Amino acid sequence: MSMIYYKTAAEIELIRESSLLVSKTLAEVAGHIRPGVDTLKLDKIAETFIRDHNAEPGFLGYRDFPNSLCISVNEAVVHGIPTDYELKEGDIISIDCGVYKNEFYGDSAYTFCVGEVSAEIEKLLKVTRECLQLGIDQAVVGHRLGDISFAIQYHAEKVNGYGVVRELVGHGIGKSLHEKPEVPNFGKRGRGIKLQDGLVIAIEPMINLGKRNVIQAEDGWTIATRDGKPSAHFEHTVVVRPGKAEILSEFECIEEAVKRNMELSPSY
Numbered sequence: 001m002s003m004i005y006y007k008t009a010a011e012i013e014l015i016r017e018s019s020l021l022v023s024k025t026l027a028e029v030a031g032h033i034r035p036g037v038d039t040l041k042l043d044k045i046a047e048t049f050i051r052d053h054n055a056e057p058g059f060l061g062y063r064d065f066p067n068s069l070c071i072s073v074n075e076a077v078v079h080g081i082p083t084d085y086e087l088k089e090g091d092i093i094s095i096d097c098g099v100y101k102n103e104f105y106g107d108s109a110y111t112f113c114v115g116e117v118s119a120e121i122e123k124l125l126k127v128t129r130e131c132l133q134l135g136i137d138q139a140v141v142g143h144r145l146g147d148i149s150f151a152i153q154y155h156a157e158k159v160n161g162y163g164v165v166r167e168l169v170g171h172g173i174g175k176s177l178h179e180k181p182e183v184p185n186f187g188k189r190g191r192g193i194k195l196q197d198g199l200v201i202a203i204e205p206m207i208n209l210g211k212r213n214v215i216q217a218e219d220g221w222t223i224a225t226r227d228g229k230p231s232a233h234f235e236h237t238v239v240v241r242p243g244k245a246e247i248l249s250e251f252e253c254i255e256e257a258v259k260r261n262m263e264l265s266p267s268y
């Protein structure tokens with residue numbers, strides 16, 4: 001798609017439905033995250049859950065991607081392929097999920113901890129979530145796209161000394177998973193298109209504990225940090241609105257599931 005497509009109220013409700021199903025899928029998966037579980041099992045849980053809700057996994061088959069979830073462990077940034085790798089205490093996993101229902105996509109990602117993680121990783125996760133929120137805070141009518149990008153980059157790089165991945169960016173979303181405009185996590189204030197009511201975008205900071213540079217793994221999909229240090233990734237699908245952006249996906253149900261999961265697991 002080469003043009004920006006602003007959504008009607010009815011279309012936004014359909015994107016909300018898809019986005020909320022993504023969130024519920026991530027919450028379902030969250031209940032199964034523990035040491036010893038392999039990432040392919042999490043993928044199957046997600047696929048079953050999505051199909052049980054009369055929807056299709058948005059990533060499965062997209063540019064020939066082989067699975068329903070992108071699961072990126074530790075130094076993997078995004079686009080990780082689920083495998084027989086068994087999670088271990090102290091890992092972090094970014095789980096990115098897309099859903100296609102009623103001809104519209106929803107897209108959201110959350111980085112989970114496997115048991116206890118180090119204090120420096122905990123801070124990386126906290127700051128990456130702050131970056132996402134600061135970006136969303138700029139997604140209001142009259143601001144420019146670069147205001148979102150700048151807010152994310154400034155908080156990650158200038159305030160916290162982390163690396164911001166340049167090669168992968170957020171995006172418009174609707175009838176296609178990736179639409180115009182691109183939403184980079186770096187940029188200049190006051191630059192780029194003026195944000196208008198009804199623009200639906202996925203904002204998704206990918207923040208590295210070390211340097212920003214990434215490599216493509218041999219599997220042809222996984223993007224990982226060049227220096228091997230961990231990377232975090234959080235994503236929401238949001239609508240540009242006057243005064244305050246509207247968030248269509250949600251983390252609350254995921255957080256409740258994470259909490260329940262920890263309470264049920266005595267080893268945690």
Ligand code: MG
Nearest residue numbers: 096107108109
């Ligand atoms: Mg995503």
Ligand code: MG
Nearest residue numbers: 107202204235
């Ligand atoms: Mg996305």
